[in-house]
Amino acid sequence: MLRALEGLRVLDLSRILAGPFATQVLSDFGADVVKVESAWGDDTRKWGPPFVNIEDSSTSAYFASCNRGKRSIVLDLKNTDDVVKIRTLIAQADVLVENFRVGTLARMGLDPEQLMKEYPGLIICSITGFGQSGPRAKEAGYDVALQGMSGLMSITGIENGPPVKVGVAWIDVLTGWTAVSGILAALHHRERTGDGQWIDLSLFDVALMSMVNQAQNWLATGDSPGRMGHAHPNIVPYQAFEGSNGWFILATGNDTQYRIVCEMVDRVDLCQSPFDTNAGRLKHRSEIISSLAKVFLQRPIENWLVQLKERGVPCAPIHSIGEAFQDDQANARGAIWELPDGSSSVANALRFMSATPASANGLIPSLDEHHDEILRDWSSE
Secondary structure, three states, rough: OOOOOOOOOOEEEOOHHHHHHHHHHHHHHHEEEEEOOOOOHHHHHOOOOOOOEEOOOEHHHHOOOOOEEEEEEOOOOHHHHHHHHHHHHHEEEEEHEEEEOOOOOHHHHOOHHHHHHHHOOOOEEEEOOOOOOOOOOOOOHHHHHHHHHHHHHHHOOOOOOOOOOOOHHHHHHHHHHHHHHHHHHHHHHHHHOOOOEEEEEEEEHHHHHOOOHHHHHHHHEEEEOOOOOOOOOOOEEEEEEEOOOOOEEOOOOOHHHHHHHHHHOOOOHHHHHOOOOOHHHHHHHHHHHHHHHHHOOOHHHHHHHHHHHHOOOOEEEEOHHHHHOOHHHHHOOEEEEEEOOOOOEEEEOOOOOOOOOOOOOOOOOOOOOOOHHHHHHHHOO
16 A cells, blocks of 8 residues: 655654654654764663663653654764755655754754755755744743743633643643644645745744633733633633542533533523523633532442543543553554554554555664665665
């Protein structure tokens, strides 16, 4: 079966998460991704425990999460001979992904603007903390810092509580997906025009974009949203509730679903005016939540989940990571890929495309595992 990006050559000079995640996605669609590493490797190789192999601390679970299906080569970008080798690889690449600080590549003799002139069909994706321009352009940017600067921490956590970060490097992951979108758009443009382009992508821009409705709420009112715990700023009830043996999620997205919930718990008074519209429920949020919370505490969460599902009302248990991947739905959909060496990897969500589904394109590479092979395969004809 022909894979969507088969034959595409991607040179990956990125480290940590955003760039490596993006290039892993490209690999899942068949691209030949060459990961260039320093002599000590991508920093995340040592970000453990846990490690993929308990007896070998060279490959952390973190590194494995975003470097599947790539080939590794060690080259020193400060070494003249190795820069020549890098240029040989660039000459054969369709896409170059990097996340050095602004100006670093230029100092190494690999200025993106000059590369675009030398290789007009090349697509360069530069991922930085704040972009190539602006007063913060030369500052380093890490996910947790951008969660703080973007306002994400100001809306995450309990009301009147301290700042709370999301439990994964969310801005990095979103930036990785955004990079994939930009690269695919650039490839489509090149197919029509023959021209490559330079993608200037920053964690900060992605973080602001990801504020979606919360940012639009601020634009509409001038008031910055605050922390609401697990509640929703624009919908009521749409949050976690406690049953007699744990917590569950109730997500009523419209008036009909809300009315069904009120009837189910024998509180039809809660769906009368002024509670019969979402605007009214927002105004009387505390009264509604307090009333429903008292009812839900009386029975175990399994009881409520069964009743809500039978009535078509969106609801869910609150899983641990392990419970989520062991859920029957996750098993049915193949959420975990078994790699040829017997190791496991989190599956790409785009594995159900009818013609060109994503699939694992290889193993987790050892450091410099493919050095000679890469130089041979990517040598100029």
